[in-house]
Amino acid sequence: MPHLEQLGVYGEPGRDPRGRVITVAHLAIAPRLPEPTAGTDAAAAGWTPVDQILSGNVTLAFDHLRIVRDGVERARSKLESSALGTAFCTEVFTISELQQVYEAVWGTPLDPRNFYRKVQSIPGFLLEDGPPRRTGNGRPAKTYRSGPRHDLYPPMVRSADGPADRGAE
Amino acid sequence: MPHLEQLGVYGEPGRDPRGRVITVAHLAIAPRLPEPTAGTDAAAAGWTPVDQILSGNVTLAFDHLRIVRDGVERARSKLESSALGTAFCTEVFTISELQQVYEAVWGTPLDPRNFYRKVQSIPGFLLEDGPPRRTGNGRPAKTYRSGPRHDLYPPMVRSADGPADRGAE
DNA sequence: CCAAAAGTGTTGGGCCTACACCCATGT
């Protein structure tokens, strides 16, 4: 269940010193994408982990950092209200595998027990899959596959586990 | 404190039968706007109340209804997280005047007592203004002016008063 | 038996809706 949406339009005069350029940025969320090919897609092309960009280890041209920041924020909040996260698991998965996806995208550790209940409490989000068994170490986990519901209610919330950090001044 | 933001880009092929047209829609939120002048702004120009449009009493060309719907929804949620509503009051206002703004935009009645506390509980949202006095009928209300805080936390929520209506299936 | 992961129960606090109630004014 890949996803493509309009992220926004960036048209400030002067964002590109060579002249007036309008960028319509799109956000794609999809698992296991192929390596882009330089020469067909662009002169040079490749994937870069976002933390490389956000931490400043990799520098972007013009206002591209801002665009990336907007995109990452949008992707993070997309996980809250949609079932997109399941696409990054194998077709049948355990709840802790799904949790790893959320932790990776949000960059926060989550309490497994509360996460466990949270996802189960959203009707239509997850479907139990056959015999409850499987795993590496410790007790076998029930297995699930993605359910019919694509828009989550109640939404997952980033502050769901770990102390809420209020943005108050 | 007027507000202008990028609403979105509408570029579906076929949205205008005369050819490929890309619209970059913007949302402006501002009080007491002047009447637009036909001939300078466009061949014909004027204001139309949104309920006229949303109720179908006024028909729009192409996909313009969808754009309006998107814009109204954005404006509504903007009130939740920003102090923009105060701009539609006079510089000094009472809390119930502010409430009327929220009720008009959201199209919902709100409980005055809970609204009263809610707005007061948001730090930096409202500033008390001089002697607590003034009003038409009944007890005089304290007066306020807009505070320094533009992004509200905690946000106002549409379900804040009146029973929450959960969107669960 | 011990470690480790899965899953369950429970408690305490915060926030919110609803509503009873008091306050200050106009008529």
Place this chain on the structure above:
DNA sequence: ACATGGGTGTAGGCCCAACACTTTTGG
């Protein structure tokens, strides 16, 4: 006095973070 709106107190409910605890596996 009484109607009208302003403003305060509070009870019950829901949700959630935190954490104790049980279950089921591998070593």
